[in-house]
Amino acid sequence: MDALIEGLSSVGYIASRRIATALYMAVNLQKPILVEGSAGVGKTELALSTARLLAHPLIRMQCYEGLDESKALYEWKYGKQLLYTQILKDRMGEALSDAPSMDAAMDRLHGMGDLFFSEPFLEPRPLMQALRQDDGCVLLIDEIDKSDEAFEAFLLEVLSAYQVSVPELGVIKAKTPPLVFLTSNNVRDLGDALKRRCLHLHIPLPEAALEERIVATRVPGIEATLTKELVAFVQSLRTLDLRKAPSISETVDWARALILLHADSLDPSMVRDTLNVILKFEQDIVAVEPQIVELLHRR
Amino acid sequence: MQHQLEQFLRALRAADVKVSPAEAIDAARTIVAVGYADRELFKDALCATLAKTRDEVDRFDQTFETFFSRDQFHLPPPPPDGERKGGESGEPSPAEEAAANSPLAQMLLQGDSTAVAQAMEAAAERAGVGEIRLSTQRSRLTRKLLDEMGLAQIEQIIANARRMPDGEGLADRLDAARRALAAEAQRYVERQHELYASGSGKALREEMLAKKALNADGGIDPVDLAMMQALVRKMAKRLADRYSRRRHKAHRGHLDVRKTLRRSTAYGGVPFEIAWKIKKVDKPSIVAICDVSKSVAAAAQFLLTFLYSLNDVVDHLDAYAFSGRLIPVNDILDDNGVEGAILKVLQTIGFQQTDYGKALEDFVENHIDKVDRHTTVIFLGDGRSNFADPRLDLMHLIQQRARAVIWLNPEPESYWGQGDSVMYRYERFTHVAKQCNTLGQLERIIEDVLRTYVPH
Numbered sequence: 001m002d003a004l005i006e007g008l009s010s011v012g013y014i015a016s017r018r019i020a021t022a023l024y025m026a027v028n029l030q031k032p033i034l035v036e037g038s039a040g041v042g043k044t045e046l047a048l049s050t051a052r053l054l055a056h057p058l059i060r061m062q063c064y065e066g067l068d069e070s071k072a073l074y075e076w077k078y079g080k081q082l083l084y085t086q087i088l089k090d091r092m093g094e095a096l097s098d099a100p101s102m103d104a105a106m107d108r109l110h111g112m113g114d115l116f117f118s119e120p121f122l123e124p125r126p127l128m129q130a131l132r133q134d135d136g137c138v139l140l141i142d143e144i145d146k147s148d149e150a151f152e153a154f155l156l157e158v159l160s161a162y163q164v165s166v167p168e169l170g171v172i173k174a175k176t177p178p179l180v181f182l183t184s185n186n187v188r189d190l191g192d193a194l195k196r197r198c199l200h201l202h203i204p205l206p207e208a209a210l211e212e213r214i215v216a217t218r219v220p221g222i223e224a225t226l227t228k229e230l231v232a233f234v235q236s237l238r239t240l241d242l243r244k245a246p247s248i249s250e251t252v253d254w255a256r257a258l259i260l261l262h263a264d265s266l267d268p269s270m271v272r273d274t275l276n277v278i279l280k281f282e283q284d285i286v287a288v289e290p291q292i293v294e295l296l297h298r299r
Numbered sequence: 300m301q302h303q304l305e306q307f308l309r310a311l312r313a314a315d316v317k318v319s320p321a322e323a324i325d326a327a328r329t330i331v332a333v334g335y336a337d338r339e340l341f342k343d344a345l346c347a348t349l350a351k352t353r354d355e356v357d358r359f360d361q362t363f364e365t366f367f368s369r370d371q372f373h374l375p376p377p378p379p380d381g382e383r384k385g386g387e388s389g390e391p392s393p394a395e396e397a398a399a400n401s402p403l404a405q406m407l408l409q410g411d412s413t414a415v416a417q418a419m420e421a422a423a424e425r426a427g428v429g430e431i432r433l434s435t436q437r438s439r440l441t442r443k444l445l446d447e448m449g450l451a452q453i454e455q456i457i458a459n460a461r462r463m464p465d466g467e468g469l470a471d472r473l474d475a476a477r478r479a480l481a482a483e484a485q486r487y488v489e490r491q492h493e494l495y496a497s498g499s500g501k502a503l504r505e506e507m508l509a510k511k512a513l514n515a516d517g518g519i520d521p522v523d524l525a526m527m528q529a530l531v532r533k534m535a536k537r538l539a540d541r542y543s544r545r546r547h548k549a550h551r552g553h554l555d556v557r558k559t560l561r562r563s564t565a566y567g568g569v570p571f572e573i574a575w576k577i578k579k580v581d582k583p584s585i586v587a588i589c590d591v592s593k594s595v596a597a598a599a600q601f602l603l604t605f606l607y608s609l610n611d612v613v614d615h616l617d618a619y620a621f622s623g624r625l626i627p628v629n630d631i632l633d634d635n636g637v638e639g640a641i642l643k644v645l646q647t648i649g650f651q652q653t654d655y656g657k658a659l660e661d662f663v664e665n666h667i668d669k670v671d672r673h674t675t676v677i678f679l680g681d682g683r684s685n686f687a688d689p690r691l692d693l694m695h696l697i698q699q700r701a702r703a704v705i706w707l708n709p710e711p712e713s714y715w716g717q718g719d720s721v722m723y724r725y726e727r728f729t730h731v732a733k734q735c736n737t738l739g740q741l742e743r744i745i746e747d748v749l750r751t752y753v754p755h
Binding site: 001017018021022024025028029031033034036078079082192195196198199200201202 | 317319321322325328329332333337339340343344346347348350351352353355356566567569571572
C-alpha cells in the first residue's frame with residue numbers, strides 16, 4: 001500500500017490511504033471504481049495519474065445528457081459503406097452476367113463474402129477502443145451522473161463483464177480488462193445496479209497537511225512559508241458559508257497565480273486582487289472581501 | 300471468519316447499508332486480498348467494496364467500530380501466590396478442587412480476560428444472541444448467555460465454598476469475578492442489540508408512523524416528529540427522482556421526415572442519417588395552497604412539512620398558506636430550516652379563523668398569473684369555511700385556467716358536507732379530491748398526481 005502511495009506521488013498525485021486502498025482493491029478485484037466528491041478535489045486527476053503510473057494509455061469519455069451508444073461504443077462508417085455498395089453494384093453485374101439462371105446467380109451471391117457489416121467498417125468509440133487494447137488501459141468515464149439513465153443501464157454490461165454485444169458482429173470481449181474509473185458530482189443519484197458493480201470512493205476536501213504537500217508537488221518552486229499561509233487561508237475559507245467552497249484545484253491555481261505575481265507572502269491587497277481565482281461566484285467574493293484581514297490574522 | 304463476516308454483513312444490513320449477495324462475495328474476495336493484519340487497511344478495503352454512498356460510508360464506519368470493538372474485561376486480579384495457598388497445609392480444600400475442575404472458574408480466578416472473552420463469544424453463538432430482535436429480549440438473552448458459559452456451576456462452587464471453614468476468601472473472589480462477568484455479558488448483549496435490532500425496530504416504527512392518522516387526537520407524538528420529517532423528506536425525494544426521470548423520457552418519437560431528407564442530400568439522397576422528432580418537454584409547475592387554520596391544526600404541521608420537502612425537490616413550486624388571509628410562503632420555506640419555516644408560517648398567519656372565500660380572493664387578486672395551462676394547483680385543507688361565502692366563482696376561474704386542480708383533505712370522506720364543510724361544493728371544481736391523512740396515503744396520492752396531472 002505504501003508502495004502504491006509512493007508510486008502515485010512520483011507521478012505527482014498525493015493520495016490518502018483510503019484512495020490508495022480503493023485503487024489497490026480495484027486492480028485486485030478487477031472492478032470499476034466509482035469516485036465521488038465535490039468539483040476540483042482531483043477525481044479526474046486520479047485516473048490520469050494512475051494511467052501514468054501504470055504506463056497505460058488513457059481513454060477518456062465525457063458524459064453528457066443525450067450521450068448514446070453510437071457515440072460511446074461504436075458507429076458504422078456510413079460514407080465508406082455507401083461507397084462500398086456503389087462499387088458492389090458495378091462489380092455485381094460483371095460477376096453475375098454469365099450465370100445461367102436466377103437461382104444460380106443467387107447461389108453465387110450467397111457464396112460471396114459479406115463485408116457490409118464487418119470490422120473494417122466499424123468506427124470504434126471510447127468504450128470499444130478501451131476493450132480492444134491488448135495490454136490493458138485506463139478507461140475514464142467522466143461525470144457519469146450527467147448521462148441519461150438509459151445509458152447507465154447500457155454501461156452495466158461493459159462494467160461487469162468487460163464485453164459488449166454488437167448485433168451485427170456478436171460479442172466483443174476485452175483481452176485485458178481495462179481499469180475503469182467513473183466519476184460523479186452527484187448531480188443525480190446513480191442507480192443501485194451500477195453502484196453494486198463498482199467499488200466506491202469518496203474523496204473529501206483534504207486536511208491542511210495533505211493539502212500543503214499537494215500544493216508543494218503541483219507547484220514546484222513555491223516557498224514553504226507561502227504554502228503554509230495559503231493553505232491555512234483556504235482552509236479557513238472553507239469554514240465559511242459559501243456557495244462554492246474552494247477545492248484543491250483552486251488552491252493550486254491560486255498558488256500558481258501568486259508565483260506569477262512574485263508574491264512571497266500573503267497580504268490583504270494581494271489577496272483581494274486575486275480572490276477571483278479561488279472564489280467563482282460574485283456573492284462569495286462580496287461576502288469574503290470585508291473579512292480578508294480578519295481571516296489572515298486568524299492563524 | 301466466514302461466520303464472522305456474515306454476522307458483520309447482517310449488522311450492516313440492519314444499519315441500512317444495502318449489501319447484496321454479489322457484494323458479499325466481493326467482501327470475501329477483498330479479505331483474501333488484504334488479510335486481517337492491518338486493521339485500517341482491512342476497514343478501508345471493506346468500506347470501498349460495501350458502502351456505496353457517503354451516508355453509507357458513515358454508517359459503515361460506525362457499525363465497523365461497534366462490531367469489531369471488544370471491551371476489556373475488568374476481572375479482579377489474581378492474588379499473589381503465597382496468599383492463595385492459605386492456611387498451613389499445602390493440600391487444596393475440596394472447594395478449591397471443585398474450582399479447579401471448572402474451566403470458567405479457573406479463567407476467572409486467574410484473571411485471564413482474553414480466555415473469558417473467547418468463551419463469551421462461543422457461548423453467545425450457542426445462546427443465539429445474534430438473533431436478537433427486540434429490546435425486551437435483552438435480559439432473557441443475557442441470562443441464557445451466562446447459563447451457556449456455565450454460571451450455574453460457578454454459583455454452586457461459591458455456595459459450597461461458603462460452607463467450608465476456610466473457603467470464604469475463595470468465595471469472595473469468585474463472587475466478585477461473577478459480578479464482573481454478568482456486567483460484561485449485559486454489555487455484550489446490549490451491543491448486539493444495537494447492531495442487529497435497532498435497525499429493524501426503526502423500520503417497524505416508521506411503518507407504524509406511515510399508517511398513523513395525522514389528525515388523530517394530539518397529532519403526531521413529539522418523539523416521532525423528527526422521524527416523521529425524515530420520512531416525509533425521503534418520500535418527497537423519491538417522488539422527485541421518479542418524476543424527473545419521466546421528464547427526461549419521451550425524447551424519441553416518430554421519424555422526422557423533413558430533417559431526414561435534408562440530411563440525406565449529403566449522401567446523394569440516400570437517407571443514412573435518420574432524424575427523430577423530439578417531443579418538447581413542458582416545464583411543469585405546481586402551485587400549492589395550504590390551509591393552516593385552527594380546524595386543521597393537527598394536520599397543518601404535516602402538510603407544511605410536505606410542502607417544505609416538495610419545495611426542496613421540485614423546480615417550480617409556488618407555495619401559499621392561508622387561514623384568514625393568504626400569503627406566499629416560498630421565501631420562508633427557502634430561507635429557513637424545516638422546523639423554523641413551519642413555526643414562522645404558523646406564527647405569521649396560523650390558527651386564525653378560516654376564510655376560504657377571502658383566501659381565494661387574495662389568491663386570484665395577486666397571484667392568478669402564476670396559474671396557466673401548465674400549472675397543477677394543489678389545495679391542502681379541510682374545506683371548512685366557517686359558513687362564510689366559499690366564492691365558488693373564483694374556484695371555477697382557477698379550474699378553468701389551470702391544467703389540473705387537486706384537493707387533498709385530511710378529513711375522511713364521510714365528514715365532507717357536514718357542518719360548515721363545503722368540500723362537496725368545491726369538489727365539483729377539482730379534477731380529483733381525496734382524503735389524505737396518513738403519510739402512506741399522501742405518498743400514493745402525490746405519486747398519482749404527478750403521473751396523471753403534471754405535464755410531461
